[in-house]
Amino acid sequence: xxxxxxxxxxxxxxxxxxxxDERVFLIGEDIGAYGGAFKVTGGMLDEFGPERIIDTxxxxxxxxxxxxxxAMCGMRPVxxxxxxxxxxxxxxxxxxxxxxxxRFRNGVPCPLVVRGPAGGGGRGGPFHSACPEMWFVSxxxxxxxxxxxxxxxxxxxxxxxxxxxxVLFLEHKFLYRRIKDEVPNEDxxxxxxxxxxxxxxxxxxxxxxxxxxHTSLEAAEELSKNGHSVRVIDLRTLVPLDEDTxxxxxxxxxxxxxxxxxxxxxxxxxxxAAVINENxxxxxxxxxxxxxxxxxxxxxxxxxxxxxxxxxxxIVTKANELLQY
Amino acid sequence: MLLTxxxxxxxxxxxxxxxxxxxxKAKGGELYGHYAANRRVLDKSAKYFVQKRKTSNDAGLSxxxxxxxxxxxxxxxxLEEHLVxxxxxxxxxxxxxxxxxxxxxxxxxxxxxxxxxxxxPLIRDLGATLTHGVMPLAMLRQYMAKATGPSGGRDxxxxxxxxxxxxxxxxxxxxxxxxxxxxxxLASRFKKExxxxxxxxxxxxxSTGAFYEGLxxxxxxxxxxxxxxxxxxYAYSTPTTTQVPDGNLVRRAYGFGVDVSHVDGNDVxxxxxxxxxARERGLAGEGPTVIVSExxxxxxxxxxxxxxYVEDNEIEAWAKDNDPLDRYIEFLVKxxxxxxxxxxxxxxxxxxxxxxxxxxAVAEEQPDAQTHLQAVFDDGNTPWPHYETWxxxxxxxxxxx
Numbered sequence: 001x002x003x004x005x006x007x008x009x010x011x012x013x014x015x016x017x018x019x020x021d022e023r024v025f026l027i028g029e030d031i032g033a034y035g036g037a038f039k040v041t042g043g044m045l046d047e048f049g050p051e052r053i054i055d056t057x058x059x060x061x062x063x064x065x066x067x068x069x070x071a072m073c074g075m076r077p078v079x080x081x082x083x084x085x086x087x088x089x090x091x092x093x094x095x096x097x098x099x100x101x102x103r104f105r106n107g108v109p110c111p112l113v114v115r116g117p118a119g120g121g122g123r124g125g126p127f128h129s130a131c132p133e134m135w136f137v138s139x140x141x142x143x144x145x146x147x148x149x150x151x152x153x154x155x156x157x158x159x160x161x162x163x164x165x166x167v168l169f170l171e172h173k174f175l176y177r178r179i180k181d182e183v184p185n186e187d188x189x190x191x192x193x194x195x196x197x198x199x200x201x202x203x204x205x206x207x208x209x210x211x212x213x214h215t216s217l218e219a220a221e222e223l224s225k226n227g228h229s230v231r232v233i234d235l236r237t238l239v240p241l242d243e244d245t246x247x248x249x250x251x252x253x254x255x256x257x258x259x260x261x262x263x264x265x266x267x268x269x270x271x272x273a274a275v276i277n278e279n280x281x282x283x284x285x286x287x288x289x290x291x292x293x294x295x296x297x298x299x300x301x302x303x304x305x306x307x308x309x310x311x312x313x314x315i316v317t318k319a320n321e322l323l324q325y
Numbered sequence: 326m327l328l329t330x331x332x333x334x335x336x337x338x339x340x341x342x343x344x345x346x347x348x349x350k351a352k353g354g355e356l357y358g359h360y361a362a363n364r365r366v367l368d369k370s371a372k373y374f375v376q377k378r379k380t381s382n383d384a385g386l387s388x389x390x391x392x393x394x395x396x397x398x399x400x401x402x403x404l405e406e407h408l409v410x411x412x413x414x415x416x417x418x419x420x421x422x423x424x425x426x427x428x429x430x431x432x433x434x435x436x437x438x439x440x441x442x443x444x445x446p447l448i449r450d451l452g453a454t455l456t457h458g459v460m461p462l463a464m465l466r467q468y469m470a471k472a473t474g475p476s477g478g479r480d481x482x483x484x485x486x487x488x489x490x491x492x493x494x495x496x497x498x499x500x501x502x503x504x505x506x507x508x509x510x511l512a513s514r515f516k517k518e519x520x521x522x523x524x525x526x527x528x529x530x531x532s533t534g535a536f537y538e539g540l541x542x543x544x545x546x547x548x549x550x551x552x553x554x555x556x557x558x559y560a561y562s563t564p565t566t567t568q569v570p571d572g573n574l575v576r577r578a579y580g581f582g583v584d585v586s587h588v589d590g591n592d593v594x595x596x597x598x599x600x601x602x603a604r605e606r607g608l609a610g611e612g613p614t615v616i617v618s619e620x621x622x623x624x625x626x627x628x629x630x631x632x633x634y635v636e637d638n639e640i641e642a643w644a645k646d647n648d649p650l651d652r653y654i655e656f657l658v659k660x661x662x663x664x665x666x667x668x669x670x671x672x673x674x675x676x677x678x679x680x681x682x683x684x685x686a687v688a689e690e691q692p693d694a695q696t697h698l699q700a701v702f703d704d705g706n707t708p709w710p711h712y713e714t715w716x717x718x719x720x721x722x723x724x725x726x
Binding site: 022023025051054056057059060061062064065066067068069070071072073074075077090093094097098101102103104105106107108109140141143164165 | 443475476477479480484485486487488493494496498501502503504505506507508509510511512513514515516534535537538539541542545546700701702703707708709
């Protein structure tokens with residue numbers, strides 16, 4: 001199997017789905033001749049033409065609104081945002097108001113995908129670095145996907161495009177060119193709603209997703225040098241949430257820590273802790289702990305952003321606290 | 326008299342002047358607008374003038390079509406009156422949003438579309454909904470939150486959709502459906518369907534960013550979208566002069582680089598004709614048209630609104646001089662298109678149909694929480710009535726039906 005980057009995996013999922021299904025088209029800003037802000041759609045204009053690779057005005061309500069309308073009328077649009085932060089510009093309403101509620105209130109499926117780069121580490125400052133997943137996790141009607149590897153990015157994006165409901169597909173921009181793994185040439189999908197155990201372990205579990213999967217795996221490796229056996233679970237999909245895998249890990253390891261790059265208050269960690277409390281409280285040997293970004297906007301200066309983002313050392317320190325119980 | 330004190334104030338205390346050489350200038354290309362037939366075109370200084378035109382059958386509708394339009398106008402008004410009565414009996418869940426005084430815009434514009442076209446009404450476009458093919462029974466069910474309503478009791482009034490019959494119901498976030506309709510027309514382009522879209526917005530809703538983004542996108546893509554701005558003087562309580570400088574929605578519409586038609590919104594035939602032409606232009610690849618329809622909302626935002634913000638005698642003046650149904654009856658009878666007796670027969674038929682629909686809807690049940698809180702995602706449950714239970718089809722005599 002060839003090794004390709006995360007970015008190439010997204011590109012190849014888009015191309016393959018467009019070849020396989022004529023209902024699939026792309027819509028977004030600078031995705032045509034320029035190939036997208038991060039070049040995810042590079043070369044696709046030549047391959048598919050301007051009718052299926054639609055460059056839009058700088059108008060996120062139009063990008064996602066038009067995608068939603070086309071989806072209701074039988075197409076399979078994939079809308080790109082240059083940075084997922086820009087979903088606050090009118091596109092939020094289209095996703096939350098129009099797309100998410102369409103099936104429930106009308107029985108009209110709205111199978112669109114909104115994808116875009118999320119996350120920090122790129123020194124992008126407050127408006128190019130956010131992890132906005134919780135706005136959508138708390139909105140009934142939208143599935144939320146946040147892959148960590150090239151293999152998953154491709155397989156999950158294919159699932160998202162084929163899914164009958166709206167999907168927000170978050171691509172961590174720090175992974176685009178830094179992550180490379182083996183991706184098959186033949187068609188495959190990774191189903192939505194299934195977490196994956198990235199590392200086996202029985203002393204405690206780290207539950208995480210997105211770029212923090214890699215940080216958490218490094219921390220688990222570090223902890224293993226002191227003889228600790230730490231399980232790492234990559235959620236991959238935040239909605240639907242794989243509660244079975246979460247609860248199983250809590251029962252089997254009795255200690256759980258949740259790591260995410262999103263800010264702390266109202267973050268997914270709180271929801272996961274509640275799921276464990278409701279289903280595995282009697283099995284716990286210690287508190288459910290969190291390692292998250294603090295409740296600030298994402299800062300610009302490297303000294304600040306590095307302090308903002310959870311680091312391997314933060315995870316190791318917190319894990320050692322939990323292992324004391 | 327279509328002018329109101331508010332319009333006069335908006336133009337500096339002087340009534341806007343009509344241009345006597347209007348038609349000549351339009352032919353000579355001196356005017357921006359294309360639809361001189363509507364006699365509502367701006368000059369290049371974008372001066373805002375409105376005059377009440379004499380209703381005429383320039384579009385050459387048949388007698389059957391003219392009577393069909395009357396039936397729809399009357400049905401709309403009477404259905405709303407039923408809804409008000411039901412509201413006062415606490416049968417309606419939530420509010421009732423009247424279109425009294427502006428029915429001609431909703432009915433006339435929708436009559437200018439064809440079966441299969443996309444329609445996005447707003448709450449005050451019940452008439453457009455009925456005209457495009459929804460049964461009055463469906464609206465009664467929706468307002469009373471019945472399980473049998475198109476949304477199965479999960480959303481209210483005109484808020485229901487089925488793209489299979491071209492109905493794209495609104496959301497309450499105004500302007501949001503303009504890009505969505507553009508997306509529906511993109512889908513039609515992909516599927517090589519000959520479909521146009523009609524989207525209604527108010528003078529207030531046209532101030533939103535989503536409206537701008539959607540219309541601009543449709544214009545860039547040259548999509549066959551007809552945008553009707555129902556300028557009914559008030560967005561809830563806010564006058565048009567607070568929405569846009571001088572209350573001039575027409576001038577704003579030109580800024581989109583689209584064609585603009587300025588119609589007398591209480592003249593059902595002018596609304597029909599403007600929409601028909603706009604639809605044809607759109608399908609010929611010339612892009613969207615904005616129709617600014619001058620009308621007047623004689624009731625409050627909803628039934629609870631006492632309209633204390635309206636100047637004295639304003640509502641009465643519109644009711645007396647410019648009621649869309651009265652004007653249309655006068656046109657039909659004076660023009661000898663029909664007799665008063667024939668119109669009376671239509672009214673009797675509609676009354677009987679509406680009475681039966683009301684009785685049926687009142688007797689039906691609200692949805693069951695066991696079944697109707699499902700299907701947020703595709704979970705195999707479908708607790709929505711099929712459109713065949715609420716769709717009667719487009720008007721028999723409408724063009725293309």
